[in-house]
Amino acid sequence: MTTSSGNLAQKSVTETAIKIDNLNKWYGDHHVLKDVSLDISEGEIMVVCGPSGSGKSTLIRSLNHLEEYQEGVVSVFGQPLSRDRQSHKIIHQTMGMVFQNFNLFPHLTVLQNCTLGLTWLRKMSERDADKMVMRLLDRVGIAHLATRYPGQLSGGQQQRVAISRSLAMEPKIMLFDEPTSALDPEMVKEVLDVMIDLAKTGMTMVCVTHEMQFARQVADRVVFMADGEIIEVGPPEQVLVNPQWDRTREFLQHVL
C-alpha cells in the first residue's frame, strides 16, 4: 500500500500552527460555518473536502481574514487573531494562499509577479529577489518561462507560478483553495507534484481539494465538511475508506 499517514508521526515538533475555536459565520441569515473547531499542528498536511457549498472556501478564507466571521477565534502559533494591524502582520508573515483561478497579476511577468512582495515589502534588492525567485521557479520547473506574461502560460504553469509567488514570501503555512479545479485533466498532475514536493519539506498545508489520490498519498488528516459543519476528521484511511457517516460515504461515491 502506498498510502502513508506517517508524516506527522515522524515529526518531533507538534506545536499547534492553527487553532480554530468555535468559528461561526453568517451571510445575512444564512449560517455558513457552524461551530467549526479544528487544530492543525505544525508540519501537518490537512485536506479539506466536502460537497460544493459546504463552506470549505469560507473556512479556509477565514483563516487569513479574506472573509470576516462573526463568532469564534482563530489563533496562529498561539496568537489569537483580531482585526488589528498586529494580526494582519502575523497573517502576512505566516500564511500564503493559492487560489482556484490563480489570480496572477496579468500586467507583470512571471518573475515580477513573484518578486513584487520581496522588493516592495521586504525591501530586498532586485538582484537578490530575482536570484531567490529563479531558484523557486526552477524548483517547480518553470524557470525558462520567467520573462513570459501569465496570459502566455497554460493553466498548470500559471498555478505553479502562483505557488512560487506565495512561497517567495517564505510562509510557514500554505492555504490551497481547490488549486487544481480550474485545470485541464492533463495539467492536474504537474501541480499536484509540486504540492507533494512541498509537503515533503515539512510545510504546514491546508488544502481544499477533491483529489482523493493526493489526500491518500500525503494527507496526515482529512476533514469532511457538509452544510457548514465538520462531520469527520481523521487519517485518510479512516475517513476515506471507512467513513462513519452516510453523508461522507455518499460524497465519496461521487468523487471516487
Place this chain on the structure above:
Amino acid sequence: MDDLNVKNQPALKQFVPTPPRPPRKSERGILGTIRHRCFNSIGNSLLTLCVATVLFYLVKHVLDWAVFNAVFIADNRRQCMDISPDGACWAGVISWFNGLIYGRFPVDEQWRVNIGVLLGLVWLLPLMSKRIALRNFILLSWIGLYPFVGAYLFLGGRFGEELGLVHGAMTCLALAFLTIIYANWILSVLGKKGLNELFVPLVSRLVERRIHLLSFVAVWLLVALVIALGLSQVSLEPVPIERWGGLFLTFIIAGFAITMAIPVGVILALGRRSKLPVIHWLSMTVIELVRSVPLITVLFMAVTLLPIFLPADMEFNKLTQVLVAVCLFAGAYMAENIRGGLQAIPKGQYEAAATLGLGYLHTMVLIILPQALRMMIPNIMTSFISLLKDTTLVSIIGLFDIMLMARNIANDKDWVGMHTEPLVMISVLFFILCYSMSQYSLNLEKRLKVDR
C-alpha cells in the same frame, strides 16, 4: 500471461499528424478586387457610379476653392477679391500666422516658446527607449518639474527675482534632471554606467544604506548648481501672461489639462470608492457637480467665484484660474473613466495582493491602477481628444487662444469679415493633432496588448 495479452491485441496504429497547408491566397489584383467589390451587380454598379460622381464634384469644388482659385499673396481682403472672387484668401491667414501660433508674444522673444515646447517634447522622448531604467520617473518628473522650466522660459525675468528663488531652484533641479536622463541614455548606449553612479564609491565610504539613492541626489544637486551658476548670468525679457496666446496658449491649457486629468481623476475615483464617508461624499460631489454643468460654466465659475473663496491678498491671474477649472473638469470626467476600469478588475486581484501582504497604496499603485488604466486607454484617449478641442472655449472668457486670435482676424481693418479661411485652417490643424492622438492611442493599445 502478459505476452499472450499483447499478442492477442491488434498492434496499435501510429498516429502521424497531417502536414500543415498554407491558406489559399487571393489571386485577384487591385482591379479585380474593385470589380468584385463595386461592380458585382447592375444595382451596385449604378451605386458606385453615383457615389463616384458626387465624390468627384465635392473634391473638385474643395480643391478649386482651397488651391486652384486661392490667393496666397495680397495686402488686404479687397485685393484678394479683385484677384479671385471665388477662391480662398490665404494671404490673410498667412499674414496673421504668427499671431495664430504665438498670440501677442513679442516677436523677438518667440524663440523661448519654441525652445520651451521643444524641451517638453525632448523630456518625453526617452520614454520611447527601452534602455532607460525607471521610465515612470521620467513621466513623474515631467509632471512635477517641467512646468517650472516652462514657466521660467515663457515668463522670463532675471533669474530668481521676478519668479522667486524657490522657482529658480526648481528650474535648475528640473534642468539637471533632464541632463542626467540624457547623459545616462548616451552612457548606456556606450555601455557605461549611468552618471548618477558617479559618486557611489565616495558615498559608500560615508554611509552603508541607500548608497545609490544618495549618490543620485549628490550628482543631481551638483549638476543643478552648475546650471544655476550659468542661469544666473542670463536675464530674459519679462513677458506678462496677458501677451500669451494662439496655439501656444492652447497647448499650455490642453497640455496641463491632459497631464493633470489622470492624477486628479485617480484621486477622485479612489475617493469615490473610499469607505470613509467624508471622502466619499466630497469626491462624489465634486465629480457630479463638475460633470453636470457645461465647461463654460465651470470656466466662468473659476474666474468669478474662485477669487471670492480665496483670501483677498491672494491674487490670481486669469490663466491660473482657467487652469484650475480645466483641471477639475478634466479630472471629474477622467474619474468616471477610471472608475469604470477599477470596476472591471476582478476581486481575485485584490485578494491575491492582500495575501501577499500588500497594503492599500501598494495594491492600488502596483496592481490595480496599471490594469485599470490600460483597460481604459481607448476611453482615456477619447477624453484627451475632447479636452484638446474643449479648451478652445477659453476664448469666451477672453484668453487669446488660437480660436480668439482666428476670430480677431475678421476685426482687422485689412481683413474685415474674413471668417472662413482662419476657421478652415484651424480645423485642419486640429484634425492633424487629434488624428495623431487617436493613432498613437491605437499604437499604444497594440503595444500594451490591451485586447489580449
